[in-house]
Structure formats: C-alpha cells, structure tokens
Amino acid sequence: xxxxxxxxxxxxxxxxxxxxxxxxxxxxxxxxxxxxxxxxxxxxxxxxxxxxxxxxxxxxxxxxxxxxxxxxxxxxxxxxxxxxxxxxxxxxxxxxxxxxxxxxxxxxxxxxxx
Amino acid sequence: xxxxxxxxxxxxxxxxxxxxxxxxxxxxxxxxxxxxxxxxxxxxxxxxxxxxxxxxxxxxxxxxxxxxxxxxxxxxxxxxxxxxxxxxxxxxxxxxxxxxxxxxxxxxxxxxx
Numbered sequence: 001x002x003x004x005x006x007x008x009x010x011x012x013x014x015x016x017x018x019x020x021x022x023x024x025x026x027x028x029x030x031x032x033x034x035x036x037x038x039x040x041x042x043x044x045x046x047x048x049x050x051x052x053x054x055x056x057x058x059x060x061x062x063x064x065x066x067x068x069x070x071x072x073x074x075x076x077x078x079x080x081x082x083x084x085x086x087x088x089x090x091x092x093x094x095x096x097x098x099x100x101x102x103x104x105x106x107x108x109x110x111x112x113x114x
Numbered sequence: 115x116x117x118x119x120x121x122x123x124x125x126x127x128x129x130x131x132x133x134x135x136x137x138x139x140x141x142x143x144x145x146x147x148x149x150x151x152x153x154x155x156x157x158x159x160x161x162x163x164x165x166x167x168x169x170x171x172x173x174x175x176x177x178x179x180x181x182x183x184x185x186x187x188x189x190x191x192x193x194x195x196x197x198x199x200x201x202x203x204x205x206x207x208x209x210x211x212x213x214x215x216x217x218x219x220x221x222x223x224x225x226x227x
C-alpha cells in the first residue's frame with residue numbers, strides 16, 4: 001500500500017522569503033508523485049509531477065521539488081514567496097492498487113504575510 | 115478553452131432528497147473521477163470511470179451513484195442513503211495510462227438544509 005504524509009498542516013511565510021513544504025511518501029513500487037495547489041473554493045491545479053526522468057522537477061509559478069528515494073521525500077520549494085502563493089498544497093502519490101488512482105496527503109495551508 | 119465544468123457551484127439538499135451533481139469535460143479524456151473533500155482532509159475517491167458505460171467504486175462509494183453514458187459527462191448522485199453529505203465535491207479527468215495527471219473542475223459545495 002502507499003501513503004503520503006505532509007509534515008506541516010500550516011506554514012506561514014513572509015513575502016519574498018523561501019517556502020518549504022515537506023512531504024514523505026511510502027510506496028511498494030517506484031511511484032509517480034505530484035504537487036497540486038488549491039485556492040479557496042476552487043479545484044486543484046497541477047504544480048509539477050515526478051515520473052523518474054529527473055530527481056529535480058521544475059513546475060509552474062517558480063516552484064520545484066526534489067525526489068529523494070533514500071529519504072522517501074518529495075519536498076516542494078520556492079525561493080521567494082508571493083502573496084498569490086497563499087493557498088492549500090497537496091502532495092499526491094500514484095496508487096498501486098489500481099491504475100490511475102491517486103493517494104492525497106492531508107494538505108498544507110500556506111499563509112503569506114506582507 | 116478546454117476544461118472541466120462542474121455545476122452547480124453551490125447546492126442545498128433537504129433530508130431524504132437525492133441530488134445530482136454535473137461534471138462535463140471537453141478535454142477528450144477517457145478517465146473521469148469523483149472526489150469528496152472535507153475540511154482538513156485530503157481528497158477521497160468516490161467513483162471513477164475509465165471508459166463509457168463502465169465505472170468502479172472508489173474508497174467511499176456508499177450512498178453515491180454515478181453513470182457514464184457519454185465520454186464527456188460523469189454525473190454524481192448523492193442519495194438519501196449518504197448520511198453525511200455536506201462536503202466539497204470535485205470532479206477530475208485524465209488521459210489513460212500511468213503517470214497521467216488529473217485535471218480538476220472548480221467543485222460543487224453541497225450543504226444540508
């Protein structure tokens with residue numbers, strides 16, 4: 001079975017400072033991993049995905065994530081936070097019990113202060 | 115623009131009523147999914163479909179039903195058997211195959227009167 005643990009339920013950062021959202025996963029196989037962002041009362045938008053091509057994955061809006069197999073981690077970072085980054089972020093792993101199914105983390109709420 | 119349209123955005127249900135949430139996509143995706151989102155939790159899979167006229171139960175299918183008569187449409191019915199239906203419901207679609215990301219609609223918020 002697979003699981004996803006987002007280590008922080010809330011993160012508060014100042015505008016212009018780095019953002020780090022932590023995610024650990026477990027999976028029986030080489031997983032596909034995703035980060036999604038959700039703004040209030042909206043659907044989820046894909047930020048980036050890892051599918052074994054490269055361990056450092058660049059996404060939209062300046063975000064990137066690094067896959068570390070030895071640490072079973074897939075942390076999301078951004079060098080400089082913007083006010084528009086305030087949202088909820090989900091780390092997601094592909095499930096092994098059936099094609100196409102995803103396992104979502106509980107989410108990390110990001111607050112950006114001026 | 116291609117995308118997923120969910121309607122209505124807000125929906126209210128009386129006790130004992132069935133309600134149907136609409137999901138339409140024009141992305142030409144074969145696979146479609148319904149999720150339920152509760153505060154402080156990730157998304158939980160209700161039903162999914164990989165092809166027209168076929169669908170499978172997800173992790174929390176009890177009290178819900180779906181149909182897939184057209185490739186573009188995947189409506190979800192919340193029946194009176196669902197004892198705690200108040201939630202945010204999200205529809206998604208994807209291409210077939212491993213590693214395909216899912217694309218999401220903007221959701222329907224269902225509340226009980």
